[in-house]
Amino acid sequence: xxxxxxxxxxxxxxxxxxxxxxxxxxxxxxxxxxxxxxxxxxxxxxxxxxxxxxxxxxxxxxxxxxxxxxxxxxxxxxxxxxxxxxxxxxxxxxxxxxxxxxxxxxxxxxxxxxxxxxxxxxxxxxxxxxxxxxxxxxxxxxxxxxxxxxxxxxxxxxxxxxxxxxxxxxxxxxxxxxxxxxxxxxxxxxxxxxxxxxxxxxxxxxxxxxxxxxxxxxxxxxxxxxxxxxxxxxxxxxxxxxxxxxxxxxxxxxxxxxxxxxxxxxxxxxxxxxxxxxxxxxxxxxxxxxxxxxxxxxxxxxxxxxxxxxxxxxxxxxxxxxxxxxxxxxxxxxxxxxxxx
Amino acid sequence: xxxxxxxxxxxxxxxxxxxxxxxxxxxxxxxxxxxxxxxxxxxxxxxxxxxxxxxxxxxxxxxxxxxxxxxxxxxxxxxxxxxxxxxxxxxxxxxxxxxxxxxxxxxxxxxxxxxxxxxxxxxxxxxxxxxxxxxxxxxxxxxxxxxxxxxxxxxxxxxxxxxxxxxxxxxxxxxxxxxxxxxxxxxxxxxxxxxxxxxxxxxxxxxxxxxxxxxxxxxxxxxxxxxxxxxxxxxxxxxxxxxxxxxxxxxxxxxxxxxxxxxxxxxxxxxxxxxxxxxxxxxxxxx
Numbered sequence: 031x032x033x034x035x036x037x038x039x040x041x042x043x044x045x046x047x048x049x050x051x052x053x054x055x056x057x058x059x060x061x062x063x064x065x066x067x068x069x070x071x072x073x074x075x076x077x078x079x080x081x082x083x084x085x086x087x088x089x090x091x092x093x094x095x096x097x098x099x100x101x102x103x104x105x106x107x108x109x110x111x112x113x114x115x116x117x118x119x120x121x122x123x124x125x126x127x128x129x130x131x132x133x134x135x136x137x138x139x140x141x142x143x144x145x146x147x148x149x150x151x152x153x154x155x156x157x158x159x160x161x162x163x164x165x166x167x168x169x170x171x172x173x174x175x176x177x178x179x180x181x182x183x184x185x186x187x188x189x190x191x192x193x194x195x196x197x198x199x200x201x202x203x204x205x206x207x208x209x210x211x212x213x214x215x216x217x218x219x220x221x222x223x224x225x226x227x228x229x230x231x232x233x234x235x236x237x238x239x240x241x242x243x244x245x246x247x248x249x250x251x252x253x254x255x256x257x258x259x260x261x262x263x264x265x266x267x268x269x270x271x272x273x274x275x276x277x278x279x280x281x282x283x284x285x286x287x288x289x290x291x292x293x294x295x296x297x298x299x300x301x302x303x304x305x306x307x308x309x310x311x312x313x314x315x316x317x318x319x320x321x322x323x324x325x326x327x328x329x330x331x332x333x334x335x336x337x338x339x340x341x342x343x344x345x346x347x348x349x350x351x352x353x354x355x356x357x358x359x360x361x362x363x364x365x366x367x368x369x370x371x
Numbered sequence: 372x373x374x375x376x377x378x379x380x381x382x383x384x385x386x387x388x389x390x391x392x393x394x395x396x397x398x399x400x401x402x403x404x405x406x407x408x409x410x411x412x413x414x415x416x417x418x419x420x421x422x423x424x425x426x427x428x429x430x431x432x433x434x435x436x437x438x439x440x441x442x443x444x445x446x447x448x449x450x451x452x453x454x455x456x457x458x459x460x461x462x463x464x465x466x467x468x469x470x471x472x473x474x475x476x477x478x479x480x481x482x483x484x485x486x487x488x489x490x491x492x493x494x495x496x497x498x499x500x501x502x503x504x505x506x507x508x509x510x511x512x513x514x515x516x517x518x519x520x521x522x523x524x525x526x527x528x529x530x531x532x533x534x535x536x537x538x539x540x541x542x543x544x545x546x547x548x549x550x551x552x553x554x555x556x557x558x559x560x561x562x563x564x565x566x567x568x569x570x571x572x573x574x575x576x577x578x579x580x581x582x583x584x585x586x587x588x589x590x591x592x593x594x595x596x597x598x599x600x601x602x603x604x605x606x607x608x609x610x611x612x613x614x615x616x617x618x619x620x621x622x623x624x625x626x627x628x629x630x631x632x633x634x635x636x637x638x639x640x641x642x643x644x645x646x647x648x649x650x651x652x653x654x655x656x657x658x
């Protein structure tokens with residue numbers, strides 16, 4: 031077929047245009063929102079990074095129940111570095127991610143001796159141990175009450191430009207930049223040779239091993255990279271909210287991440303992002319408006335069950351299905367019309 | 372010495388209800404290949420049956436326990452039919468769906484009874500001494516009930532025809548169904564018994580623990596530790612691990628504190644997972 035080259039180019043341009051459009055929407059968005067909605071938008075952006083980093087881990091086929099705790103490791107580390115050692119916040123954010131990644135590297139020794147269900151339970155246990163350590167040791171973790179008055183992001187003030195990151199709008203843009211950069215890295219990793227190896231390990235781990243891939247090392251690598259970005263998300267959270275405590279990183283939060291990932295669908299890069307955005311919007315607009323805040327876990331639970339039962343490939347699989355329906359529906363009447371004519 | 376002995380008596384009580392909860396979680400895993408994350412919430416529902424019928428409506432305690440048994444068993448049937456049966460080929464899906472179910476049960480409990488601790492008055496204040504250690508009749512009753520129920524289960528599994536069918540399904544579902552054993556029927560009954568046992572454990576211990584809607588979390592963590600340490604798929608292992616864990620946990624709680632005890636328990640489980648993933652009593656043969 032001639033013009034495959036141009037077709038590719040057109041598609042590429044269309045894709046880039048879509049991206050530009052997306053960023054334009056994201057740039058305008060906060061100005062259309064109320065103050066409290068802006069705060070939610072900040073958390074949403076952070077959660078996008080959390081769930082996307084989680085997806086990288088699921089690429090190797092392992093489902094962890096400790097990812098939110100790893101996010102907490104980044105949050106605690108960054109907060110403590112800034113609070114106790116006076117490390118400036120952008121640096122502490124990166125170090126927090128590094129400490130989360132290092133924690134994952136250490137945990138990978140016991141955890142990756144297991145697979146599937148055992149890994150799930152093992153990661154749960156490891157996460158609970160970390161959480162209980164925060165709870166037990168008041169020094170330096172602050173015990174059950176956690177850490178408060180965590181240093182905020184320093185204001186930028188260079189004469190003509192001054193940005194106060196206490197304002198949700200400004201923090202929204204900061205988070206957006208950090209998260210977009212992180213997502214770009216995650217995306218490139220997935221498309222690289224390493225990412226393809228992750229897929230290979232998921233679907234054919236024996237075969238991957240037999241062609242000389244060290245599955246343990248690649249699983250660890252996925253876990254460490256995912257944990258680094260979860261740690262970054264944690265740092266962004268800690269310096270925005272200004273307080274962290276062990277409950278914030280508990281199992282119920284982990285369940286929300288699972289719900290986002292599963293409802294969105296983990297087969298594609300954008301699936302989990304779709305999941306977290308759609309569910310947050312439903313949550314904030316529909317539930318809050320209806321005053322059903324307390325019913326939130328119930329509705330999440332029902333959505334989780336329904337999507338496991340009826341939409342095992344997630345929301346992102348819905349679009350092609352709908353498109354298929356529409357196509358059939360369109361061709362249907364046309365075909366009968368032809369027959370009548 | 373007195374403290375040691377008293378702690379041992381307390382640990383015996385803890386072991387008995389933990390065994391009740393964990394044993395059938397193992398069985399359900401064997402028969403259906405799914406780990407029921409909502410098992411702790413079944414315990415919680417059992418406890419709230421007692422809160423409602425006994426503490427609020429003043430029915431006799433034993434009647435409330437019986438109602439809890441049947442009600443939670445029925446909840447188990449609902450779970451089997453709506454979640455585990457359609458997801459039989461997808462164990463991870465079953466587990467995740469049970470997490471969804473857990474959230475629903477929790478929220479319903481919050482709606483019905485509020486977030487705060489439910490208070491259940493003791494049904495008897497009497498207690499007696501065993502060689503210097505104090506044991507209340509309430510706790511003794513839990514221990515006795517656990518022993519009777521576990522013995523009955525044992526007889527049921529090893530002696531009755533249905534028990535054999537159940538074990539056959541746990542060993543090899545396909546071969547079992549070729550022999551004319553109905554998987555659906557077996558799974559249904561296994562799930563009913565499992566849920567009912569968790570419910571009874573919750574109902575019996577309700578006066579002793581002050582239930583909250585979130586109590587299931589600590590229960591399921593305990594149950595996981597027990598079944599991993601005992602070996603997934605080994606009923607005997609689960610009982611032994613329950614006793615072992617209850618003693619370790621109770622002693623560490625008494626001499627250090629509860630949080631340290633939880634850390635020790637989880638670390639124990641991790642260690643077992645690493646060193647011997649089949650569990651300490653992990654059978655070559657299952658169930």
